Structures are given as structure tokens and as C-alpha cells.
Amino acid sequence: MAEANNTNERPVSRRNFLKNSGLVLGGLVVGGVAGSLLRRPETPAQPAAPPPATDYNQALMFFTPEQFKVVDAACERIFPEDELGPGAKALGAAYFIDHQLAGDWGFNAREYMQAPFYPGEITQGYQGRLKRREIFDIGIQEMNNYSNSTHGKRFYELPPEQQDAVLKAFETDEVKLTTISASTFFNLLRASTIEGVYADPLYGGNKNMDGWKMKNFPGNQMTYTQLIDKPEFVKMAPLSLRDHQH
Amino acid sequence: MAKKLPKVDVVIVGVGWGGGIIASELTKQGLTVVGLERGKERKTEDYFMVHDELRYALRYELMQDLSKETITFRSKMNVRALPMRSYGSFLLGTGLGGAGVHWNGQTFRFLPYDFEIRSKTIERYGAKKIPEGMTIQDWGITYDQLEPYFDKFEKMAGIAGEENPLGGKRSSPYPIPPMRTTPSMQLFADAAKKKNLHPYILPSANLSQAYTNPDGVARAACQYCGFCERFGCEYGAKADPVVTVIPVAKKTGKFEIRTHSHVRRILHTGNKATGVLYTDVTTGEEFEQPADIVVMTSYVFNNTRILLMSKLGKPYDPATGKGVIGKNYAYQVMRGGAVGFFDDREFNNYAGAGSLGMCLDDYNGDNFDHSDLKFIHGANISVTQTGYRPIGTNKVPPGTPSWGKEFKAASIKYTNRFISVGAQGASMPFRQHFLDLDPTYKDAFGDPLIRITYDFVDQDRELAAFCADKCAEIVKEMGANEKLEINRKLGPYDITPYQSTHNTGGVIMGASPDTSAVNNYLQMWDAENVFVVGASSFAHNSGYNPTGTMGALSYRAAEGILKYRKSGGGMLV
Ligand SMILES: Cc1cc2nc3c(=O)[nH]c(=O)nc-3n(C[C@H](O)[C@H](O)[C@H](O)COP(=O)(O)OP(=O)(O)OC[C@H]3O[C@@H](n4cnc5c(N)ncnc54)[C@H](O)[C@@H]3O)c2cc1C
Numbered sequence: 014m015a016e017a018n019n020t021n022e023r024p025v026s027r028r029n030f031l032k033n034s035g036l037v038l039g040g041l042v043v044g045g046v047a048g049s050l051l052r053r054p055e056t057p058a059q060p061a062a063p064p065p066a067t068d069y070n071q072a073l074m075f076f077t078p079e080q081f082k083v084v085d086a087a088c089e090r091i092f093p094e095d096e097l098g099p100g101a102k103a104l105g106a107a108y109f110i111d112h113q114l115a116g117d118w119g120f121n122a123r124e125y126m127q128a129p130f131y132p133g134e135i136t137q138g139y140q141g142r143l144k145r146r147e148i149f150d151i152g153i154q155e156m157n158n159y160s161n162s163t164h165g166k167r168f169y170e171l172p173p174e175q176q177d178a179v180l181k182a183f184e185t186d187e188v189k190l191t192t193i194s195a196s197t198f199f200n201l202l203r204a205s206t207i208e209g210v211y212a213d214p215l216y217g218g219n220k221n222m223d224g225w226k227m228k229n230f231p232g233n234q235m236t237y238t239q240l241i242d243k244p245e246f247v248k249m250a251p252l253s254l255r256d257h258q259h
Numbered sequence: 260m261a262k263k264l265p266k267v268d269v270v271i272v273g274v275g276w277g278g279g280i281i282a283s284e285l286t287k288q289g290l291t292v293v294g295l296e297r298g299k300e301r302k303t304e305d306y307f308m309v310h311d312e313l314r315y316a317l318r319y320e321l322m323q324d325l326s327k328e329t330i331t332f333r334s335k336m337n338v339r340a341l342p343m344r345s346y347g348s349f350l351l352g353t354g355l356g357g358a359g360v361h362w363n364g365q366t367f368r369f370l371p372y373d374f375e376i377r378s379k380t381i382e383r384y385g386a387k388k389i390p391e392g393m394t395i396q397d398w399g400i401t402y403d404q405l406e407p408y409f410d411k412f413e414k415m416a417g418i419a420g421e422e423n424p425l426g427g428k429r430s431s432p433y434p435i436p437p438m439r440t441t442p443s444m445q446l447f448a449d450a451a452k453k454k455n456l457h458p459y460i461l462p463s464a465n466l467s468q469a470y471t472n473p474d475g476v477a478r479a480a481c482q483y484c485g486f487c488e489r490f491g492c493e494y495g496a497k498a499d500p501v502v503t504v505i506p507v508a509k510k511t512g513k514f515e516i517r518t519h520s521h522v523r524r525i526l527h528t529g530n531k532a533t534g535v536l537y538t539d540v541t542t543g544e545e546f547e548q549p550a551d552i553v554v555m556t557s558y559v560f561n562n563t564r565i566l567l568m569s570k571l572g573k574p575y576d577p578a579t580g581k582g583v584i585g586k587n588y589a590y591q592v593m594r595g596g597a598v599g600f601f602d603d604r605e606f607n608n609y610a611g612a613g614s615l616g617m618c619l620d621d622y623n624g625d626n627f628d629h630s631d632l633k634f635i636h637g638a639n640i641s642v643t644q645t646g647y648r649p650i651g652t653n654k655v656p657p658g659t660p661s662w663g664k665e666f667k668a669a670s671i672k673y674t675n676r677f678i679s680v681g682a683q684g685a686s687m688p689f690r691q692h693f694l695d696l697d698p699t700y701k702d703a704f705g706d707p708l709i710r711i712t713y714d715f716v717d718q719d720r721e722l723a724a725f726c727a728d729k730c731a732e733i734v735k736e737m738g739a740n741e742k743l744e745i746n747r748k749l750g751p752y753d754i755t756p757y758q759s760t761h762n763t764g765g766v767i768m769g770a771s772p773d774t775s776a777v778n779n780y781l782q783m784w785d786a787e788n789v790f791v792v793g794a795s796s797f798a799h800n801s802g803y804n805p806t807g808t809m810g811a812l813s814y815r816a817a818e819g820i821l822k823y824r825k826s827g828g829g830m831l832v
């Protein structure tokens with residue numbers, strides 16, 4: 014397994030890359046490379062700042078602290094810490110979900126939410142009138158209710174095995190809910206946990222790109238021409254969108 | 260009252276590949292053209308922060324806003340159609356360049372068999388081979404007639420490729436050499452050759468090297484950056500209308516693009532269009548744009564929808580099989596495939612390009628004997644390396660749970676240790692599969708949504724199972740471990756998982772006005788100054804991505820429009 018050679022170098026910014034790689038062509042260009050941005054003056058390289066002590070991103074936009082505890086605990090069971098590395102909790106997945114629910118996605122803003130609403134066939138997709146933030150409100154409450162009635166405690170107070178049993182009961186629709194199906198909520202929770210683990214850290218999850226590091230995903234690189242046809246696996250330190258923000 | 264604007268030679272509805280090609284070809288010949296595009300302007304500079312999987316691949320940054328307009332879907336006529344409320348099965352383009360901005364660039368030519376599918380099927384197997392209700396018909400054009408236009412499209416876009424050993428005859432080689440060969444592509448090629456199959460490098464609209472096209476447009480080489488399908492290319496290396504045909508049209512000074520312009524109707528008196536009616540979505544103001552010629556390039560769904568709303572052409576009636584607008588909606592069978600897991604080697608799965616791959620056509624079209632098979636046509640079988648990103652890719656061997664410790668370990672272990680061999684299955688039209696206007700659901704303007712009535716049928720199920728077995732044989736030969744995922748079983752058509760944005764039909768081409776909506780110049784039989792361009796003209800869908808063929812037909816239509824203009828009117832066929 015070869016280590017990439019760029020681990021100790023300064024990350025290559027998009028603008029520098031375009032400039033140095035000969036991708037800027039002569040007067041012929043009609044379409045193509047983002048020329049106008051290349052002509053902007055360079056900002057001098059900044060010395061690397063020490064990591065901030067406080068992560069100001071880790072505050073709640075949507076969940077109540079109680080809701081957050083439930084989601085944080087559930088995410089961790091979906092993607093637990095183990096010998097491979099951090100779990101969803103340490104990666105900030107629940108903060109990610111909180112922030113997502115506060116915006117467009119939580120309001121289903123770019124989805125068709127016009128009436129009339131009819132129950133459809135499974136193959137017709139989601140047909141409910143509830144938005145994602147409402148589904149989370151209900152789902153979280155029901156997870157606590159179910160935990161209380163089966164184990165006498167709130168979800169996040171249960172030991173891991175019992176938490177898994179609760180999640181399983183939601184996943185398989187063993188829990189019967191009235192407004193949504195338990196599995197609809199579970200699938201949403203699972204999918205957004207994975208997003209929180211692996212989305213660019215700018216969204217509040219995947220802290221320190223540690224999700225990517227576990228998977229050997231290099232994040233946001235400018236080019237792979239140097240390795241695309243090589244037989245060996247190439248590991249490299251990941252770059253985030255932040256690395257291009259200068 | 261709509262404000263009436265000065266008349267132009269040609270008005271184009273939608274500026275994606277279809278609109279861009281038409282605009283460049285017509286303006287080069289001196290026609291004045293207005294392009295109405297409902298979405299916003301796009302440029303390469305938009306993509307400096309494009310390597311963002313969440314925003315582009317999962318939140319659909321570049322796609323149509325479904326809160327304003329979507330489609331409705333039902334499996335059959337006695338089921339209530341319901342809106343596609345969120346994205347799944349296919350992703351609709353919007354904005355300058357349309358879906359051409361966020362496509363992969365896999366650029367195939369349909370097979371000679373495709374264009375004469377009915378005649379050739381009957382010739383080889385007899386009429387009994389075509390089951391009841393399957394409405395395949397010849398396209399009114401042959402591969403040989405279309406060949407020069409394929410050539411033109413490929414040279415404009417800069418397609419990188421090597422000759423398909425089982426494809427139609429070519430007048431010239433691909434303009435640039437094929438993409439590079441990755442280890443997984445090499446394994447596929449070796450395995451295929453061992454089985455006496457005919458692998459070749461997938462034809463690509465991601466440039467394998469810097470290229471200057473016949474219009475003088477120079478573009479840089481692809482960087483195999485792994486953020487291609489669903490993303491815009493910050494290098495201009497992926498051929499898209501914004502970096503190829505649109506600037507060429509603009510340079511003539513004859514092409515005016517109006518973005519944020521949502522077209523609602525084609526205006527016509529009798530059998531001739533007089534222009535179009537549109538709304539400026541930023542102000543809500545209505546405009547009438549008069550034109551001598553109207554070109555519809557608003558993708559399959561809106562080409563059909565706007566014709567139906569404008570009452571132009573005869574609507575298709577599934578009860579009688581008569582009428583043409585909305586007829587022969589087809590899709591694709593993407594299910595039949597196999598995934599192999601490799602314990603003893605890792606691949607650089609994170610790297611890739613939208614059309615990087617190795618494929619074969621031994622089981623496509625009529626390249627193999629169907630005498631004992633319960634389906635016609637077939638699929639292109641391929642391994643592609645488009646860049647596996649971490650949210651979307653969490654492949655685990657069959658039997659692994661979908662969350663928890665075991666899932667985490669397996670999804671991390673196999674992320675760079677799996678190869679998927681897939682089949683892009685052809686889709687035959689059936690009498691009960693069609694497009695019409697939904698009686699209930701409306702868009703943001705109060706106009707009816709288009710309604711899809713479609714389901715998979717036995718033909719599709721047989722095809723999927725057959726292809727899955729072939730894919731499994733290949734991936735086994737490639738050295739995968741015992742635990743394969745083989746996707747043989749095709750359930751009902753489901754609008755929720757992504758399959759492909761290869762919708763076809765609705766305004767199909769053909770040799771007769773009784774069975775088709777447009778002739779082989781994509782000129783409407785029922786309105787001689789209306790041309791309807793796009794995969795809406797496909798009479799069925801092949802086992803390939805559509806844009807190579809759709810692009811060729813766009814060049815053919817442009818030639819037809821110029822002829823029509825020169826001759827002062829009349830039908831071209
Ligand atoms: C993720 C993805 C990957 C793909 N990969 C491939 C591939 O590898 N190979 C391949 O061959 N094909 C691929 N395709 C398909 C390919 O993108 C399309 O075939 C092609 O772009 C269609 O071009 P078009 O001009 O017909 O339509 P579009 O690109 O959809 O353009 C239509 C335009 O019309 C506009 N419009 C629609 N309605 C109106 C209206 N009422 N008023 C004004 N404007 C309107 C739209 O905003 C849009 O800009 C892919 C598609 C997607 C989504």
C-alpha cells in the first residue's frame with residue numbers, strides 16, 4: 014500500500030492547481046476552465062492556525078436538548094465507535110442532523126408538498142404531508158415512549174443492547190405509530206446518520222474528516238490523473254472544501 | 260394580457276443539449292434565435308465548491324425544483340397517480356445546459372438494429388416473437404442515414420473512445436483516444452476476453468486529452484476527479500452545452516438567451532405555430548414571443564406536456580392505440596447486475612470519471628440469438644469507475660446488517676474492495692405505457708403535471724435475470740470472492756430508487772403520421788413549423804445511454820430546420 018506524497022505539503026488550492034497544471038489554455042478558449050477566477054490576485058499563504066478550542070458549530074438550531082440526546086444516542090448505535098475509529102457521536106452526526114433539519118431539507122423546501130394527499134402504493138414513494146422536521150419530532154418522542162413502556166427508561170438512558178432492540182423494533186415496524194410508520198422514521202434516521210458521518214465537515218459532522226480517514230476517502234482532491242491507472246492502492250490525507258476557501 | 264415581443268426566426272424552448280445544438284447550428288447560418296430557459300444561467304466558475312457530495316449528489320443542487328413542478332406516476336390505469344414528491348428514479352435538469360451539466364458523458368450510438376427493430380425482429384424470428392401489446396416500430400430512419408450526425412456530435416463534444424467491435428459502421432474514428440484503463444477495467448476486459456466476448460473502452464465525453472473541436476472551442480483534459488455524475492465540471496473537461504455549443508451560438512451575435520423564462524404554451528392558428536407564451540418567473544410577467552419556427556427542447560416530459568396543453572397533435576389513447584402525443588413512453592432496466600467483493604486487493608474506487616469504464620455489447624440489441632429467450636433486445640454490460648463517494652457508497656456483502664458495528668466494519672472494509680458489473684437494459688414500449696396530463700395535480704402556474712403510466716413487464720424481468728447471470732459470470736471470472744450480490748429479480752417499477760435519467764418517448768418519430776408524431780427531421784406531422792427534439796422522439800429505448808443518439812438527432816433536426824427555412828415551408832418528408 015503506497016502512501017501518497019502530498020501528506021506534508023500545503024493543500025493545493027483550486028486556483029493554484031488550475032494555474033500550475035497547464036489547464037489554462039490560450040486565446041482559443043470559448044468555454045472551459047474558469048478563467049476569470051484565475052486572474053484574481055493571490056492571497057499570501059496563511060500560517061496554519063492551531064485548532065480552535067471551542068467548536069462554535071456545536072450548538073442546537075432545531076432540537077431541544079432532550080431530543081438531541083435521543084438522536085445522539087441513536088446515531089451512535091447506527092454507527093458506533095469501535096477499534097476502527099470514532100462513532101457518529103464523536104463525529105458530530107447529531108449536530109449535522111440538527112443543522113439540516115433547521116434548513117431547506119427539514120422543510121422539504123424543494124419537494125412537491127401540494128395537496129391532495131392520498132396513501133399510495135410503496136412504489137409511488139413518500140406521500141405524507143409531514144415534513145422531515147415533524148417526522149423527527151414524532152419519531153424521537155415515540156422512541157422515548159417505547160423505551161419507557163418496554164424498559165422503563167428514556168432511550169438514551171438504556172444500555173446499548175436495549176437501545177439496539179428499540180431501534181430494531183422501529184426498523185421492522187414492530188412499533189405501530191399512527192401518523193408515520195416507524196420504519197419511515199428509522200430509515201430517515203439511518204440515512205442522515207451516514208450523511209453526518211461522511212459529508213464535508215463544513216456541515217458540522219465528519220469532525221476533523223475522521224469519517225473519511227477511516228474509509229481512506231481523500232475528500233476533495235484536484236486530480237487523480239497521477240494514480241488512475243496504477244495497480245496499487247493509494248492512501249492520501251483528505252482535503253475538505255475549507256482547503257479551497259482562500 | 261401577455262406582452263407581445265418582436266418576432267424572431269426561431270424560438271427554442273429549453274436550453275440543454277437539444278436547445279444548444281439547434282441554436283449553434285441555426286445561428287451559424289444566420290438565423291436569429293431566442294432561447295427560453297426556465298432556470299438560471301450557469302458557468303464554469305459556479306463549480307469552485309463543487310466537490311460537495313451532500314449538496315450536489317444528495318440535495319440535488321443542480322436539478323429541477325420539485326416544489327414547483329414534478330411528474331405524477333401510477334403503475335397502471337386503474338391506480339391513482341400520485342406526485343413524485345421527492346427525487347428517486349430519475350433526476351430532471353434545469354438551468355442553462357440542462358441535464359447536460361450534470362450528466363456522466365457516456366456517449367453511445369444506438370445499434371443499427373434499434374432503428375429498424377420491428378422489421379429486423381420479424382425478419383429473424385417471425386412476427387410471433389413480438390408479444391401482444393408490445394408497440395415496437397421502426398424509427399423512419401436507418402443507422403446509415405444517421406451516421407453523419409453521430410459523427411458530428413462526437414466531434415463537437417470530443418468523444419474519447421475506441422471502436423466498438425460489435426457496433427454500427429463508423430465513417431471516422433473517435434476524435435480523441437480512449438480514457439485510461441484502471442485495474443478494474445483491465446480485470447473486466449481480461450475476464451470478458453476469456454469468455455470470448457468483445458470488451459471495449461466506454462466512449463466518453465470526459466476529455467482524455469486537451470481538445471479543440473471543429474467550432475474552435477478548446478477544452479482541458481479530465482482530471483478523473485470523482486465528482487462528475489450529478490456535479491458540474493470545473494475544468495470544462497466534461498462536454499456540456501455551456502462549454503461547447505452555447506458559446507458558439509452566442510459568438511454569432513444571433514442568439515439571445517432568456518433565463519428564468521418558463522414556457523407554458525405553444526401558440527398556434529390551425530396547424531401552424533405562431534410563437535410561444537411564457538412567464539418571467541422573477542416578475543410574474545407574461546410574454547408572447549412570436550416566431551416563424553418553434554423548437555421544443557424541454558426534455559421528454561415537458562416536450563409532451565406542452566404539446567398536450569397547447570392542444571397540438573393528436574393525444575394518444577391507450578384504449579384504441581390511436582393518437583400519438585404521449586405514446587410509447589419507455590425507460591430502462593437497470594436492475595440486472597452483480598457486485599463482487601475482493602478480500603485480497605484494494606482499488607482506488609474514490610477516483611474516477613463519469614464515463615470511465617469498460618463495456619461490451621455481446622448481449623445488446625440483436626447481437627445474440629434470442630430464439631430460445633423470452634425477451635428481445637438486451638443490454639450494454641459494463642464496469643464503470645465514476646468515483647465512489649462515501650455517503651452514497653456503502654456496499655456490504657449480502658447478509659450484512661444495514662447498521663451497527665458489523666455494518667460499519669464491512670462498509671469500511673469493502674469501500675475500496677468491491678466492483679460492480681452492471682447491465683443497462685433496453686426498454687420496449689407497450690400499449691399501456693404512456694404519458695398524459697394529470698387530472699388532479701398542478702405545477703406552480705396551475706398547469707397540469709405530466710402523468711406517467713408505466714410498470715415493468717415480463718420482457719423486462721426476463722431480460723434482467725439473463726443480464727444478472729452474465730454479469731455474475733464476469734465478476735466471478737474477475738476474481739471476486741464467493742459472496743456475490745446478484746440482482747436477478749426485478750420487482751415492480753418503483754419511483755423511489757435512482758435508476759437512470761433515460762426516459763424516452765412521448766413524441767416519437769416514424770415514417771407515418773398514423774403511428775408517429777414527428778418525421779425523421781423531428782418535424783411535427785401536424786404542425787410543419789414545430790420541431791420536437793430530444794429523447795422524446797425515441798420509439799423505444801435501447802440498452803445504452805441516450806444522449807449520443809439524441810445529439811445526433813438534434814443535428815439532423817437542425818439540418819431539417821434550415822432546409823425548411825430555405826424551401827419556404829412544407830413537409831420535409
Ligand atoms: C445524473 C445524470 C447522469 C446522466 N448520464 C448520462 C450519460 O452518461 N450518458 C448519456 O447519454 N446520458 C446521460 N444522462 C442523460 C442526459 O443528461 C440527457 O439525455 C440530456 O442531457 C438531455 O438533453 P435535453 O436537451 O433533451 O434535455 P435537458 O438537458 O433536460 O434540457 C431541457 C431544458 O429545458 C428546460 N425546460 C424544461 N421545461 C421548460 C419550460 N417549460 N420552459 C422553459 N424551459 C424549460 C430545462 O430547464 C432544461 O434546461 C444523464 C442524466 C442525469 C440526470
Ligand code: SF4
Pocket residue numbers: 465466480481482483484485486487488490491492493494495496497611612613
Ligand atoms: S471526472 Fe473529469 S470530466 Fe468529470 S467533473 Fe471531474 S474532471 Fe470534469
